[in-house]
Amino acid sequence: MKKLGLLPKLIIAIILGIGVGSIHNELLVRVLATFNGIFGNFLGFAIPLIIIGFVAPGIGDLGKGAGKILGITAGIAYLSTVAAGSLAFFTNSVVFKYILTPGSMNLIDAQNPEHSLLEGFFKVDMPPIMGVMTALLIAFTLGLGIAASEGDTIKKFMKEFQGIVESLISNIIIPLLPFHIAGIFANMTYAGQVATIMSVFAKVFAVILILHFTVITVQYFIAGTLAGANPVVLIKNMIPAYFAAIGTQSSAAAIPVTLEQTKKNGVNDGVAEFVVPLCATIHLSGSTITLVSCAMAVMMLNGMAVTFSSIFGFILMLGVTMVAAPGVPGGAVMAALGLLETMLGFDQTLLSLMIALYLAQDSFGTACNVTGDGAIAIMVNKISGYKLGKDKNKTKAA
Template identity: 30%
Template sequence: MLQKTSLPFKLLLILLFVGLFGNLLNETTINFFYSISVIFKECLSFLLPFIVFSFITTGILSFKKNAPLVLGILLSCVLVSNAVVAFFSYFAGITLLPLLTVKIDATQMITTESMQPIFAITLPKLLSSFQAMLAAIICGMGLSFYPVPNIESGIKNLKSIIELIINSLFIPILPLYVLGFLLEINHQGVFMQLFQTYGKTFALIILLQFIVIFCIYLIAAQFNLKKAVHYIQVAMPSYLTAFGTMSSTATIPVTVQCAEKNTGNSALSAMATPILANIHLLGDAISTPMLALVTLFVFTGVMPDATTYSVFVLFFCVNMLAAAGVPGGGIFVMHPILISILGFNDVMISIITTLYILQDGLGTAGNVMGDGALMIIINKILKRLKIS
């Protein structure tokens, strides 16, 4: 019964458990669960470079040299869309979040001594995620122009193995990972304050997603309101499917059907949908920056400046290549960027991971709806260029 329960619902149960019963547990019990979380984090950190390399490389290889002009237009539209929406989130965040959130007293976090895990393991750091990302880009581009079937097959097999490990091992025990860090946060006395603060942020994220989805369909309809509403109605089955499965890739068959109806171009729909499911993440471009901004503000009381955030967006757009195929993958691959650019610590990482996955159904649905709108836009560009 519990295995069939959705991941967001499990995490919601964890939040309720910590809020209601966290104070009843003794320190030894809390430390035990915290130790499990620390080990989980160490294993994930070890695996992350392999996730980044295999997922980005296979994403690039999917482009090959077929229809290079179409793919070039597709990639340009994706990058512009992801970046524009991420910057929209930034300006909305720096304007509204200070009015919605309350800064946590940093001294409370500092004076409360962090727990030392009862048991821990240390795994070697073979490669940083940044190095893995660079290697993936170089390898993927090289293999696209000079194919080596054995190497390509090996990389795809590596991706399949990693997906199997994550989906069959990491994702099922993810609530346990979250439980340990949340119990420690509750032990420090700031859990309820965090919960109250982020509640308003969820409402803001949902509102911004609806605004952005409507705007991108309005652009796709060339600002014809009636046509935009029609496009949205046709695409709605893909939205509901993505919300239920929390997976853009699992929704591909439905997305293709909806895109065919909205574009009348079956070839473009069949080719573009799997690519967009991997790299065009409109919902994530809202939720990830917003959750990052509010977490940073809650813990430090400050927002990143435009220059720092621009670097964050650059890495965000590249790292989204590695996000597909794994529930919550969009936040896992951002861990190194959140730490190195925005200065996140372990507690902040565990909080944003939990909150991201709680809203992942809505975020994924937003991603899929964005895919449908972008295919309409690309189809119209191709028609203007007389590319069939």
């Protein structure tokens, strides 16, 4: 099992969970529900730490090489992320009406009162040290202070703290996650909800993949138009980076391939070497599409109101809170848990379901992010005065 990737483990956990729930053994389901309650409370405790550990160092790093190119890159990356999330909202608002049944999860509960979700045998309270908004404000304050300060003491401290949080996720949360997901699906199967959830998986994922490819096409159409290059050729050159991201599930791990393919597209070496690593931490168009789509699906299934004002605010905050999400699978959704809880009203069960939905396709969201990084590099290259081409290191546009 240790040699298996996270996705195979999650698939096995889902199958085992459905199997356990199908035999309707209340004792076994309640044992799993007890673990879920403890794990969910621990996750709630960790959320403020994750926010501070990710966001503060991420914003602080933006102070490196500060200047025109930094502002241009950060602005385009944020605009791309927000635009992708907005596209997902408007598309899902139309499509989900035809493929999902609003309130179906509540309807199942009403029809099967004897098989509602089971509670655990006991609870262990793990109150977080601060609220989510407090953590965000502290992270923003520290991050901006690090970027503006000439000293490096607090920067080193926050980098070490970020390492601790990354270890918390990679060594505790991620390894225990399959057991948590198994418990969630066992409970939902016992309550008669799993058929609805599985149908949602297939339908929502299909929509997400179409949105990913649409955003990549738009990004390279804009980049190609600005640079006077063929978008199809530009996308073709980035295919190795796309598959590298699918294999690694990490924008950071895919940087060498992304950088090489971006240079093959004719981007100035200096521009590429600055933009690609930076965008690996601040450009998350694919992850935003996935989070917005999964959140809207979960909300519709539970009869929650889905409005543009609430989702757009969520999108705007996502572009900031996911900055420097670590190079481990699920970093983006972990950073977004606090926003899902405070802005969209998700409880621990819905948060767990969001984690499962997101992680099942994390590779494709990362691949969309990485491929889009190459398009942003082309745009920045043009705005900075360089032309695409073999003489990219010496030739500037007139």
